[in-house]
Amino acid sequence: MEKNLYEKIANTIEQQVREGIYLPDTKIPSVRKTSKQFDVSVATVLQAYRLLEDRGIIKARPQKGYFVHSLPKRSQSLPTQTTMTGAPHTSKVTSIMTLLNQVLHASQKSDVTQFAAAIPKGLYLPIRQLQRSVGRLMRLEPEICATYAFTPGSEVLRRQIAIRMLDAGCQTAMEDITVTLGCQNALLLALQATTQRGDKVIIESPAYHGVLQAIDVLGLQAIEIPCHRETGIDLSSFEQELQKTKVSACIVTPNNQNPTGATMPPGARKRLLALAQRYDLVVIEDDVYGELGYAEQREHALKADDKDQQVIYCSSFSKSIAPGFRVGWLVGGAWQDKIEALAHAQSLASPTLTQTAIANFLENGAYDRHLRKTRQAYQENLARCVALIQQYFPEQTKCSQPQGGFLLWVELPESIDALAIYQHAAQQNIVIMPGQAFGLHDRYHNYLRINYALPWDNSTDNAIRVLGELCQANLHLTS
Amino acid sequence: MEKNLYEKIANTIEQQVREGIYLPDTKIPSVRKTSKQFDVSVATVLQAYRLLEDRGIIKARPQKGYFVHSLPKRSQSLPTQTTMTGAPHTSKVTSIMTLLNQVLHASQKSDVTQFAAAIPKGLYLPIRQLQRSVGRLMRLEPEICATYAFTPGSEVLRRQIAIRMLDAGCQTAMEDITVTLGCQNALLLALQATTQRGDKVIIESPAYHGVLQAIDVLGLQAIEIPCHRETGIDLSSFEQELQKTKVSACIVTPNNQNPTGATMPPGARKRLLALAQRYDLVVIEDDVYGELGYAEQREHALKADDKDQQVIYCSSFSKSIAPGFRVGWLVGGAWQDKIEALAHAQSLASPTLTQTAIANFLENGAYDRHLRKTRQAYQENLARCVALIQQYFPEQTKCSQPQGGFLLWVELPESIDALAIYQHAAQQNIVIMPGQAFGLHDRYHNYLRINYALPWDNSTDNAIRVLGELCQANLHLTS
Structure with a gap:
């Protein structure tokens, strides 16, 4: 009986090693800890460990404990995938x-x-300033680890974003802004708030791949409209599409489109807004490259001319300050309340440290x-x-x-x-x-x-x- | 004409001040910057600023620029809310x-x-260690600001989580784990992957309010089953419900339920899994308080006995390491691929810094x-x-x-x-x-x-x- 037991324990640990839970050259739990974990005597664990030594799985190091030997990793046997419910997963x-x-x-x-x-x-990122900002926050405001910046997000950050929005031509109050996990998250929340499964959404072609993903997981249908290299989305095809089918929303990138680099001229923007108005279409604006235009004066956002609250503005600091911090935002207009409810249910808040570090960097005025x-x-x-x-x-x-x-x-x-x-x-x-x-x-x-x-x-x-x-x-x- | 122009500019800035874009006692943009922004002469801006001084909106400080005066904030006039599409919003x-x-x-x-x-x-949080860990990361690996820890998340973190899962009785490989934005995000993703709008979901009563929110935004119907203070969800009512209606999923908290503190006894766990098996029910396990049990030995997760891959395990470090970091995880079993696609479309990744800081803290072995x-x-x-x-x-x-x-x-x-x-x-x-x-x-x-x-x-x-x-x-x- 006792023999079976130590063998069992050894087999369990061997499996853990093979699954990569304990890596080569790292320590496995002490004999005492393992004896507690399996509720067996220390002697039994020692037997198990000796067996593992014999098998070449672990090796004792005097005064240090037991360490994993180098070992070829066995390919992971995953559970069989059941059929997925939800969106029809287009191959x-x-x-x-x-x-x-x-x-x-x-x-x-x-x-x-x-x-x-x-x-x-x-x-190309203000790494040194971020180092200073994060360091200072952790030193002087350590409670930041314990504090939630509940949706709609940090006030000091939203105030700074409101000031940036002026350059984009938008009179936006702090209260109109929701902090998101990067622009991708803003786009997803905007789509989620304004569409239902099965709805049709116009996108640019070629499109940023994150848009294709968001549309896919929400079970929406993408209608691809050509995007010209200089002038952006083709508004004649756009209008033809609206004439023949009910479309709920469109996602456009008026400034420096990804991947074409196109920027829509003023006339095209006006025409797009008029179409949106006529066909009761939500316009989701991706302006993530808006601050990186080469002209001396920043191109305005489409949102700047949005008199009828048709536009949801999405952007982030991932392209210009810190991609890894995942700090973006949106201005949801008429959909703001619904978007905030979605964002709150999504994760209550996004991390306080990263939000505040970016706010501090913006405040110090070196961003421009x-x-x-x-x-x-x-x-x-x-x-x-x-x-x-x-x-x-x-x-x-x-x-x-x-x-x-x-x-x-x-x-x-x-x-x-x-x-x-x-x-x-x-x-x-x-x-x-x-x-x-x-x-x-x-x-x-x-x-x-x-x-x-x-x-x-x-x-x-x-x-x-x-x-x-x-x-x-x-x-x-x-x- | 020139008179109208400077008045217009003054009005715009006044509005910004009233909307809280510029706070009392903070500096407004310099004359030069404003002249660029509005594309007008410096003289015009000076006229506008003088008008604003006359109105008591701003005040010049010698050698320092123009500052906002204290001013009662006007109540924000928000755009009219349009009817929300999506879930029938129960009041x-x-x-x-x-x-x-x-x-x-x-x-x-x-x-x-x-x-x-x-x-x-x-x-009650390891703040000092987090300070050290974050400080070291920003100093020695500043590229962490520029690096994405793409879904399913940081490898070093997932390896540490796999080791923690052993204490919960779960043999989980790193590959089975998806990092999320706290447990709330794990619960939302789990529901999203396994249900469709209109589906019925069993929840505990009283329930953690984040569950009510998640169910609401996804347009699901909650069925509340009483949760006893000692033994957790009432399995007789649970079974009666399953007998009379089709239920897609349930969310349960077998360990230290919020708010009752209940912990399900072993027999109840077995019965729950058997019911899930019989009625083809997804069990979403919220184990966010699992590591905070007062007994010397940690209570196992329900997932530990999940032979038929019915359980999606959700947890986070928000209750024990750093609430503000929003680092959680889930083990999705048969739904793992779908959940990863949802998480990727949600935000590509969660922040690298917070994930890595927690991984480093876990690695140094002081967590227990x-x-x-x-x-x-x-x-x-x-x-x-x-x-x-x-x-x-x-x-x-x-x-x-x-x-x-x-x-x-x-x-x-x-x-x-x-x-x-x-x-x-x-x-x-x-x-x-x-x-x-x-x-x-x-x-x-x-x-x-x-x-x-x-x-x-x-x-x-x-x-x-x-x-x-x-x-x-x-x-x-x-x-």
Whole structure:
């Protein structure tokens, strides 16, 4: 009986090691702790540990305890997936998500040239000020760990956001603002508040992939309307769509659209608002790149001209201050109460520390200077990147002309498959975002998006050259 | 024409001041900045500022710029609320939410005795270690500001959670865990993944109010089943309900239920799982107080006996490490993929800094010692609190007997209205949570919940005495 018991314990611990709960070279619980956990004698645990030593699973270190030996990890056997209730999971979105997960995962590695994710490298972020701000908060206001910044969020942050909104042309009171977990969260909450499962939503094509995801999990139907590289969403197609079908909402990016870089001209904005008014359409504005326009004067938000409260404004500080802090916001207008109820039910609050650190940075007044510096750096990177693409990529390659942000949309010759370029490039530690991630139909198989918010040096030059050569090679392969 | 222009600018700035965008005694933008913003001459702005000085809105301070004068705030005129699409908003939940917002807001003030919100004061949290951990991270790994801990979340955190789950009796691999924004977020995601609008969900009565909120925003129907003070949810009523109606999911709190403190005995857990199996019911387990049981050995989770993958486990570190960090998790079993897709669409990731700081604290091994200390302190507070209630409250008052956590559920004589007690107490800077917040029907009008995770001294004693006297006074008023 006693023999069975120590074997059982040994088997349990072995399984834990194999499942990665205890990693190689880390300590496993002491004999005393394990004896308590399994409610057995110390002697039994010692027997179990000796058995594990015999099996080569653990090793005693004198005076230190028992440590896990290096061990090949067994592949995880997961429970069978039951059929999912909820949204009809279109296989297209699922495959985009699988691709996206791969790309984002690859882009997080430290030794790659990260052209893929729309995340600026640390040198373009006010890291030193954030270090100071977080350090001071934890030192002087340690109760911040215990305090909730309940939805709609920190007052000092919302006051600072209201001031920023003036530059976007919006007279927004602190009370009109809800803090969110980045812009993605703002977009999701806006959709959730204004649509119901099965509703139709107009989106740009190509679109930011987070929009495709949000629409998918909410069980909505996306209608893709072409987005021109210079002027943004095509309002003639937009209107035709409204004439023939009931649409609940649209998601547009009037400033520096991702991935095309398009900015809608004033006339188009007016026409869009008039259409929204006529067809009783909620306009969800994604302005996450709005503060990164290259012109001296910031482009106004669409929300600035929103006389009829048709627009829900969404943005965040993820592109300009701290992506990892997940601090965004929305101005919900007529939907504000409903959005606040959703946000409260979602997580009660978002973390107090990150909200307050960003508020402090905004308060100290260095943000505008920081923006000017980074916008200039992005313009320089853009010029260098485009020049290199013209030099090394196939002749028919076309680049977008972003007037802000840090994303370049590159059209390759029709015969090239961007997914193949992604795969070949990843083998050489260069990660790009293939066009396939930006739409539900395979329209963008010969496109790729390049993030140029990274330190630009000879190795970056070289990475663009390598991409160009891969494209050339693939061109010859298929033509 | 020029006259109109400067008046217009003055009016705009006055409005901003009245809306609270610029607070009393803070600086408004410089003349130069305003001239750029409105694209007018410096002279025009100076005229506008002089007009504002005349109106008493701003005041020049030599060498410093223009500052807002103290000014009574105009009540905010919000846009008319349009009809909300989505869930039929039961007025009951709305009124609970309004009440809750009031109470939570009142409980955040610095000068109150905070018996209301289920948030431990800083002395019961490992603040010093968190200060060190956050400080070290920001100093040595500043790129943490720029790095996403994409869903399912930080690996080092998930590994530490997997180790904690062993104490709860669960063999959980890192891959089975999704990091969430606190337990509330875990509960919402679990419901979202397993139900559809209109579905019926069994909940405990009294219930944690976040559950009522989540069910409301998802458009689900709550079925309230009584929760006994000692043994938890009443399984006979539970089974009767299942026999007569199709229920999709239930949310239960097997360990130290909020607010009753109940812990389900082993037999009840087995019966619950058998019922779930027989009626094809998803069991969402809220174990947020699981680690705060007073017994030497931690009570297992229901999930520990979940052979058929019916249970989704939800918990967080908000009750024991850092409420304001919003770090929770779930183990989704068969629904894991769907839940991860929902969490990714929700916000891509939760903040990296807070996740990593908690992981580091767990790694350094001081968590168990911290838990032992706080659990002991809570038991002492509980004893003192109950003794005082027996001394000062009306004779028929009954207290729950929590075996863990830091919440006491107090039943007052039938004739007392807890809302009135709340209002009177708040005037004396004592905040409690009235029973009305814990159910959809007015069953708990004569109950209140007391958070005893606060420093307990003479003034706390005194606050309980004041509450007792208020109850006595209200008793005589109504009888």
